[in-house]
Amino acid sequence: MGGVRFLKGHGTGNDFVVLPEGTPELTPEFVAAVCDRRRGIGGDGVLRVARSSLPGVEWFMDYWNADGSLAEMCGNGVRVFARYLATAGLAAGTVPIETRAGVVRAVIGDETISVDMGLPKVYGDSSARVGGLELPGVAVDCGNPHLVCALPEAVALESLDLHVAPVHDEEFYPFGVNVEFVVPVADLHVSMRVHERGSGETLSCGTGAVAVAAVALARAGRDTGVVTVDVPGGRLTVTFDGAECHLAGPAVIVASGELSL
Numbered sequence: 001m002g003g004v005r006f007l008k009g010h011g012t013g014n015d016f017v018v019l020p021e022g023t024p025e026l027t028p029e030f031v032a033a034v035c036d037r038r039r040g041i042g043g044d045g046v047l048r049v050a051r052s053s054l055p056g057v058e059w060f061m062d063y064w065n066a067d068g069s070l071a072e073m074c075g076n077g078v079r080v081f082a083r084y085l086a087t088a089g090l091a092a093g094t095v096p097i098e099t100r101a102g103v104v105r106a107v108i109g110d111e112t113i114s115v116d117m118g119l120p121k122v123y124g125d126s127s128a129r130v131g132g133l134e135l136p137g138v139a140v141d142c143g144n145p146h147l148v149c150a151l152p153e154a155v156a157l158e159s160l161d162l163h164v165a166p167v168h169d170e171e172f173y174p175f176g177v178n179v180e181f182v183v184p185v186a187d188l189h190v191s192m193r194v195h196e197r198g199s200g201e202t203l204s205c206g207t208g209a210v211a212v213a214a215v216a217l218a219r220a221g222r223d224t225g226v227v228t229v230d231v232p233g234g235r236l237t238v239t240f241d242g243a244e245c246h247l248a249g250p251a252v253i254v255a256s257g258e259l260s261l
């Protein structure tokens with residue numbers, strides 16, 4: 001697909017290739033080639049800008065993982081998508097965006113973009129094995145599947161080797177899973193690393209931050225509050241107001257160009 005215009009952006013280091021409106025339908029092979037960090041542009045995923053057919057919704061975020069697989073939702077992706085719309089003069093203020101997991105609303109600020117994400121659903125317990133450690137975890141649905149594993153005190157977050165995908169229960173997660181490893185920092189303040197389905201370890205994961213925040217809030221016996229989530233790529237905050245949660249953090253566009261893949 002030669003002559004395709006692209007932009008590059010990230011939200012706390014979770015990086016995406018943005019393909020503006022008019023880009024033809026994508027294939028897994030094309031997405032994997034674009035996300036290749038040596039032979040392509042490089043990215044944790046692709047955000048293709050398309051029109052929504054839903055009433056009152058103008059935009060559809062066609063999100064793909066780096067390996068060319070589809071995912072239902074991408075929280076940092078929505079924030080970068082909204083930043084692109086704003087910089088392209090296509091949106092300002094609050095903009096509804098359709099995703100495969102439903103419609104979310106992005107609130108566009110100068111530095112921060114916040115996404116109204118609905119409420120995650122904590123739906124069970126499972127486990128993951130990483131580096132010989134079998135870790136229990138809490139299953140959370142953020143439109144996409146997550147497993148939140150609290151690390152034992154003796155295990156340092158940075159000691160985990162996430163070059164290899166954690167082994168998960170394939171019966172519990174037949175379509176794969178994003179696995180977060182989390183340690184407490186302070187009250188309603190956690191630090192996490194994440195191994196993402198279809199992308200490997202990333203510096204940040206918005207829906208992952210929502211998942212770990214939901215577990216932290218439940219552990220504190222609360223259903224409203226602001227949870228600070230430190231990720232290797234920076235800091236996200238997740239605010240629960242009782243009706244839904246709001247994922248907030250920086251999102252920037254850093255480059256643009258033309259693909260000749």
Ligand SMILES: N[C@H](CCC[C@H](N)C(=O)O)C(=O)O
Nearest residue numbers: 071074075076144205206207
């Ligand atoms: N980085 C994304 C999550 C992508 C999830 C994707 N890896 C999946 O297969 O669900 C985020 O900020 O929410």
